Amino acid sequence: MLEIQRIRNNKEAIIAGLDKRNFNVQSILEEVLSVDEKWRLKKTNLESIIAEMNKISREIGILFGQGKKEEGNKIKLQITALKTKESVLKNEVNELHNKLVKLMYQIPNIPDELVKKGNGELDNEKIEEIGKTPKFGFKPLSHWEISEKFSLIDFELGVKITGSGFPVYVGQGAKLQRALINFFLEEGEKNGYIEYIPPLLVNESSGYGTGQLPDKEGQMYYLEKDDLYLIPTAEVPLTNIYRNVILPNDDFSIKIMGFTPCFRREAGSYGKDVRGLNRLHQFDKVEIVRIEHPSNSDKALNEMINHIKELLNQLGLQYRVLRLCGGDLGFTASITYDFEVYSVAQDKWLEVSSVSRFDTFQSTRLKLRFKNADNKSEYCHTLNGSALALPRILAALLENNQTTNSIKIPKVLHKFTGFSEIVL
RNA sequence: GGAGAAGUGGCAGAGUGGUCGAAUGCACUGGUCUUGAAAACCAGCGUACUGAAAGGUACCGGGGGUUCGAAUCCCUCCUUCUCCGCCA
Incomplete structure (x- = not known):
């Protein structure tokens, strides 16, 4: 706040x-x-x-x-x-x-100077667009058709076990998923992030700390019996590591990351938005979080943006970077960049990452401070970003790398998958 | 899940109703001494709100209560430890 x-x-x-x-x-x-x-x-x-x-x-x-x-x-x-x-x-x-x-x-964060006034999605600014749209000599299939054709993801089985929005990854589909997680974590490690495996259930205080509560209460799964929430993102447990913490001096830069499943109720979503992997109740994500001195948070934001661009470059995906307008900006963020990959088969841009700077908006709730040169406590800046969210990356990879009888796996993933293509 | 014990400052550890924000030791910071260091000695050493300041207020796991007054008594929740049960 x-x-x-x-x-x-x-x-x-x-x-x-x-x-x-x-x-x-x-x-x-x-x-x-x-x-x-x-x-x-x-x-x-x-x-x-x-x-x-x-x-x-x-x-x-x-x-x-x-x-x-x-x-x-x-x-x-x-x-x-x-x-x-x-x-x-x-x-x-x-x-x-x-x-x-x-x-x-009730008061949201103040948008950064760079953020433009706007009503919604249509007013977001495109900062850059990288990569080329792949060409096919045939009509490309959607990822849900491919998943079925190559037996990679079983959506119906998920419905049977749990309900819609809980896909089951099978065989090479599961392995590809695991490969992506490993790739993201390894890249994070190269960039100096310390890996955490946090709890997937959090208490109310943690929900307030990062700002999911009270305004996004309906978005989280809640376990009444134990008064706990399923995390909608690793941001919640990771950032709350530093709840009620006073860092001993002003010379710090904390870089942490974690892979977790994420759970979202997505009440009110319907239709083609939720088709296949586009919008799920449970999905996997590697999240990066930074705790920074206010004077360093802009630099940190840029580093995070470059980190994510590098991931997408290595996967060979066409993507664009958007700066969200005021109307589309999340409640707690002062500035947010969205990364979207292009899905040919769906002719659609799919959001795969969102990088935000929160300034002191979260740290005031978290009571996350540092001691400045005068030994006074000041609030830290927090930032976070997806690096990356798995399902839509998987969707784009499947769709963009398909041939009539195979899926080509990007080279950087080979050492994790153990195979370079998926064939019929 | 059942029975018992305990949670005090960075750490250790006193304090069981009154001048206690809290003894003492260690750690830490500054100083004296020393060629330098160590030791010794002296001094300082939590956080937040409020105030120009002096000061005031709150905090001894969290919340509530009793009392003129609570770290200390009562209720409740949480956590840790020990024993029993169950179990990947």
Whole structure:
């Protein structure tokens, strides 16, 4: 969430920034400021009453210590009036604070200067497009047709075992999947990321820490019996490693990654969007996360972008990079670049990665800080990105590398798959 | 799952109702001494909110309660350890 100081001091800039999201924040901000002021006033008031009570209590202690019981009991009466005042004020302060937090949780992150105002997908800026559209001498099949033809993925079996959106990878399909995971992890390692295998279920605090809660509650699977959520992305457990952490100095750059399955309810999705591997309830992903000094977060973002481009280059996929407009930007991000690969058979761009900088939006919730040169704590910047999400990469690989009787496997994967093509 | 014990500052470890934000040791930082280092000695050494500052407030696993007053008593949850049961 935004720092309250920032709201106090930069109201106009925040309004202008959020206008790019078409988010009219003016009335919320005004309410925040007025609640904040009332809250601080009442709190000061309350604290001075408590201070008075503490003082009297201490005196009572001294009197009792000296055996002056009667005098002590006499003073006790002074406190009764203060106590009533205290409990009333305490309720007011709590109420105001809850109200304040609730309001603050409604305010999304301020978009970066580079982010353009826009309504949705159509207003995203294309930054670059790399690679060529493959040519076929025949009508290319969709990946779900290929999966069936070569027995790589069994969607119906998934329906039988669980339900739609839970595909079963079989034989060489499974191995290809595993190869991609290994390839992504190995590239991450080359780029200095430390690998974690985190829990796939997280508690409520973790959900709040990275911002999935409260605004994306419906998107996550929830286990009521144990009060736990299935992770929608490894971002949640990975970033929460650093919840409530104060890094000891200002010289740090934390690079971590993890492969996990991801679970998303995707309520409301339907039709051709969910066909095949396009949108799943369970999918695999390698996620990279960085914790950075504010002055280094832009550099980190660029490194991440280059890292992802390199992955796509090595896989030989045609792709484009988009900078999301304000309207399409996620709640917690200040800037996001989406990577989309082109699927010939579907004539469609498929999102395979999303790299975001959150500035201090997550770290304020996480209470993730570092000690600066003056030994004061400051909030870190957090960033994350998919490197990469598997299903759509697999879809594009199958579709773009098909011949009439085989699938060619990109060279970089051979050492992981043990085969260079899949044949009928 | 059942029975028991325990959770205190970076670590170790006192404190079982009153001036305790918390003894002591170690670690760490600064200083004295020394050619330098070690040792010794002296001093400092948690976080957050609020305030111009002085100060105030909160925090002894989390939450709630009793009390004029809680690290200390009560309730509840979490975690760790020991024993039993079950088990990949």
